[in-house]
Amino acid sequence: MITRQITQRLSTSILWLLIAAYAAVTVIPDAFPRIFASPFNVPAAVLLSLCFGLIHGAIRYGIGNIAVLLALCLGISNVMENIGVLTGFPFGHYHYTDVLGPKLFLVPLLIGPAYFGTGYLSWVLATVLLCTDQRRDRLPTFVVPVIAAFIMVGWDLCFDPAASTIAHMWIWENGGGYFGVPLTNFLGWYLTVYIFLQLFAFCRSRRALPGIVSLPRDYWYQPCVMFAVMALDYPAAYFGAKNVVVTDATGRVWQAGDIYETAAIVSLCTMLFVACASFAVVLLREAQIDG
Numbered sequence: 001m002i003t004r005q006i007t008q009r010l011s012t013s014i015l016w017l018l019i020a021a022y023a024a025v026t027v028i029p030d031a032f033p034r035i036f037a038s039p040f041n042v043p044a045a046v047l048l049s050l051c052f053g054l055i056h057g058a059i060r061y062g063i064g065n066i067a068v069l070l071a072l073c074l075g076i077s078n079v080m081e082n083i084g085v086l087t088g089f090p091f092g093h094y095h096y097t098d099v100l101g102p103k104l105f106l107v108p109l110l111i112g113p114a115y116f117g118t119g120y121l122s123w124v125l126a127t128v129l130l131c132t133d134q135r136r137d138r139l140p141t142f143v144v145p146v147i148a149a150f151i152m153v154g155w156d157l158c159f160d161p162a163a164s165t166i167a168h169m170w171i172w173e174n175g176g177g178y179f180g181v182p183l184t185n186f187l188g189w190y191l192t193v194y195i196f197l198q199l200f201a202f203c204r205s206r207r208a209l210p211g212i213v214s215l216p217r218d219y220w221y222q223p224c225v226m227f228a229v230m231a232l233d234y235p236a237a238y239f240g241a242k243n244v245v246v247t248d249a250t251g252r253v254w255q256a257g258d259i260y261e262t263a264a265i266v267s268l269c270t271m272l273f274v275a276c277a278s279f280a281v282v283l284l285r286e287a288q289i290d291g
Contacts, residue, residue, distance in 0.1 A: 022048045031236035049117025074112040076196040081107040091188035093173040122151035124223040128278045141205040145197035152193045154270035180248035224279040231271035238264040
């Protein structure tokens, strides 16, 4: 019992440190790029979100189950992204540049872990909002992936225009109405995320999981705070960005300031809303348990 308590406290402390470190390599550098900008910030952010998902997920689902989610996410996202680059389905016609570093076939190695980090958070927040951790019927198996995929696409709505049209991490060859990004990108994202989350839901649907009472309170608050930090990165980028003219692959001209401001608005109304709503659900649920 004492050993378990020590392990819980240690894992809780590590997860809070990961959240703080994530803020240090994303929110702060984007708010003050002249001082803290670094080419290592993006890889560090991906690694930190990956570690958070693995540790947080292992506590509730076990190492084996979270490894299954990781394998599904890495495998399916890489296959879908490579198909997308080669054929244009399901995202639209695009290709990756060398900005994100080494690739597995045609897709940077960082893309898969980035899918996992935010995909796991989206999964947890969906289970919180729907209160499915307290249910043992089969309905959550089909409902949670649907909602979680929407949460995940909300993240892509925030970063894709800046990452492609401004930073040129990838290029949308035919452009698109959303600051150079086409509608098909978000439909493709939804399909990809839904597939690996639905498969994960099938894998764990028959396995018993610890309930809310057996887990430390911080466990449920941490993904809400982590997602809120991710959301606040976009207002920070708007604060620190320069308003320069950028051009997409079709020659269409955009204002970088408009892109950053739109991302800030979208993040506050989607990502931060989901984080705050999830936090409120946990808070009210904890109060009910205490009562």
